[in-house]
Amino acid sequence: MSRSRRVLCCLSVMVIGFILLKATPKEVAISSVQADVLSEDGTRQWLKGNLHTHSLWSDGDDYLEMIALWYRDRDYDFLCFTDHNVLAQSKDRWVDIARKPTGKDALRKLKERFPEGWIDERVVDGRTEVRLKTFSEVTAKVGQPGKFLLIQGEEVTDRFGKYPVHLCAANVKELIPPMGGDSVAETIQKNVDALISQRERTGQSMMIHLNHPNFGYAVTAEDLMRIRGEKFFEVYNGHPGVNNSGNAEHASTERMWDIILTTRLAELQLPVMYGLATDDGHNYHSIPSRKSEPGRGWVMVLAEALDPESIIPALERGDFYSTSGVMLDKVTSSSEELSVDVKADPGVNYRIEFIGTVAGFDKTSKPVLDKAGKELLATRRYSKDIGKVLATHDGTSASYTFHGNEIYVRARITSSRKHANPSEIDDFEQAWVQPVVGPAAEPSGH
């Protein structure tokens, strides 16, 4: 269920317009507007988490327990491990520490942090090997009930021809092998379907999201907009090689998001897709550098408890925002407005932009051509009506009032402070508020 639909349901709270302050109780009940308020309220709290993480179980360069501690030491509430096509379940997985240039450094730091009785080390044919701890072992050692949650996940690492198609699955019980397909879109759909079928069969809360669409410029907005059952994609991925901003031929991930939202809500009669920010960390030994390091992008989820059964449904309801550094106090949405309150840092300025598409937009699009006039595999070019900046406010809180013709509205907040360890050089800290479906969306898009 999308956030705009939820504004009509009983979970919402009542917000009363100021012109009704002197109205009788009966008039208030008829004329009030229900709003969905995302802020800490004594029952729910903001939880900080990263949903995309690599370790020595695949191509990351550190041990699960050390990565978990990196996040725990920095006040994250939860972390999902997502190694490529593997779950950390085997108790007999040994790595040669010389496999990576940082291997000796990694083992030295592991020994410093866990000096006694934890590390399994052996020498085989003169090579030092260390046994990788399983997810269960690491959770028992480093997880802290109610304080720090580890989630078992996987990066389902598939491809169509030369195009990489990667999806992160969170809180899975069983490995999802790459499902393949006859197109990029079909490959995405089959992997999404595999997660949905595991979820239905096991009854466990789990989610899947499409990773870094511009990695290898593999996934277009047209591929993604048609996927059924896919609620999330990465609008921000911290890996420096994933082209969040696109290039001359390829749309940025944010531009793709607006195209996807507009088409799903105005034409395809599909629900919104939410934008995630993740780290996709692989490199943990020389921070900061220009490698794929932790701490660049994360989600803030408003949930009742620190467990997957609270966090995943909250994400699916859109009760979160994504960020590369800007923090928010409150997001309020209703059928009439979207408002944002920034948790401001002293000396930092903020620009709040409300972005959306309104009814009557120019629906035409054209393909991107190469110099020889041949069509490229790239998101098509759409009119500027799609994903327009509808209002801009410089300050720490702002509200957008719906005119009645909006298909959706979302908000982006940009800080005057540059990201300390950016994914792309000169990135500023930002936050992305999830889209609110507007009055002009097709009914089934709600």
Ligand SMILES: [Zn+2]
């Ligand atoms: Zn990937």
Ligand SMILES: [Zn+2]
């Ligand atoms: Zn990854």
